[in-house]
Amino acid sequence: MKAWTLTSLDAGLTLEEVPDPQPRSGGAVLRMLAVQVPAYTRVLVAGGRGGIATPTVLGVGGIGVVEAVGDDVHAVRPGDVVMSSGFLSSGRVAEPEEVLLGWTGIGGRGTATGTTDAMRRTWRTGTFAERALMPASTLIALPGAEDHPDLARLAFLPWLTIAAGAVERGDLAAGDSVVVAGATGQLGGATVLLALAAGAGRVVAFGRNRASLERLAALDDRVVPVAALADRAADAAALARALGGDADVVVDALGPAPTSDLTMAAYDVLRTDGTMVLVGGVRQSLPIPYSDLMHRRLTLRGSWMASNETAYATWRQVRAGLVDLDALQVTTVGLNDPDQALAQAEAVRGLEIVTLRP
C-alpha cells in the first residue's frame, strides 16, 4: 500500500510503498476513507512539536472502514465505518499512561517511560495511508456513517471530539457565555461549533485572523468576534464588552503563542465560580495569583484528547445536524504529493480544512 512515511524527524515526509498491514490480536485493519491533515503538520514533521516514534507511517485521527479484525476484537466489525482516535491508553486504572499513535504526544507529564515506548513500538502506525492497523480500543464505530453524504467533512470528527472533550470539562450549561481563545484555529473553530450545539447563549470568538473571525460570526447570531490585539488589558476590555459582562466558561485552544497574554486576557473576564479549560498548545507558564484564583473560586482544568464515549456523542450530534459540517470549507488532497498537501494544510485557517482521501 501507499503511505506517508517519516523515517526520522529530519528526513521529511515521503510517499512510500509499504507492506499492507495484517490483522492481529487486539487490532483492526482499516481502509482509510478520509483523514484531516492538521494545519501544524508541516511544523510537526520538522520537529517543532516534540518527538515522534520513528520510523512510522504518520497521521492521527481519520475515518475508515474496517476490513479485518483480530480474533479477540469485538468493539468494531468488518464493514463498520469508524473513527480512529489514535489515542491509546495503557488501561492501567491506578496509573494510566497514554500516547498518540502516528503522531507526537505522550500524556501525563509528557515523559516517555518503558510502557509508553512499548505501546508506540507495538503499534507503530498512522492514518495518512491507504490502510492502517489500529488497536481496537482507539476505534469508535459510527452507526449510520456509511450513509454520510460527505466523508471529506466527516474527517473533522476527531478534532470536533477533542473540542467536545474541552466543552464537557468546562461544564457548559445552556445559556452560558463562553470565550474561545484561539477560535481562529481548527481546534478553536471546532470548539465554537460544539459550544453552539451545547446551547451557549453567547460565544465570543477571540483570535487574530480576521477572515476566520468573519467566517465564525456568519455561523450564528450568538457568535461575537473579537480581534486579538496582544495587549492583555485592551483584549480583556474588548472581551468584556463583547460578553456584556463576564464569561461563565473560557476554553483556550491557542497554538504556541509567544506569551501568555491572550490566555490571561480570557482568564481576566471569567466570572466568580467560572471555569477555564486549557486544550491548546501554549508552551508558556501562566501568571495566576493564588489569592485571585482562591477568592474568585475559579476552576482551571486541562483537557487532553477525549474518551470514546465523547467521540460517539459527538458523532450523534453531527448525525442529528446539531453540529453542522456545512460550516466547513474543505480542500481534498490525495497521497501523491505530501509536501504540497502539508503546504496546503498550513495555508488554511479555522473552519477551512484539508482532507486526505487516500
Ligand SMILES: NC(=O)c1ccc[n+]([C@@H]2O[C@H](COP(=O)([O-])OP(=O)(O)OC[C@H]3O[C@@H](n4cnc5c(N)ncnc54)[C@H](OP(=O)(O)O)[C@@H]3O)[C@@H](O)[C@H]2O)c1
Ligand atoms: N489538548 C488536546 O487534546 C489537543 C489536541 C490537538 C491539538 N492540540 C493543540 O491545540 C493547538 C491548536 O490546534 P489547532 O489544530 O487549532 O491549530 P491551528 O489550526 O494551527 O490553530 C492555532 C491557533 O493558535 C493561534 N496562534 C498560533 N500562533 C499564534 C501566535 N504567535 N500568536 C497568537 N495566536 C497564535 C492561531 O491564530 P491565527 O489563526 O490568528 O494564526 C490559531 O487560532 C495546537 O498547538 C495543538 O498542539 C491539543
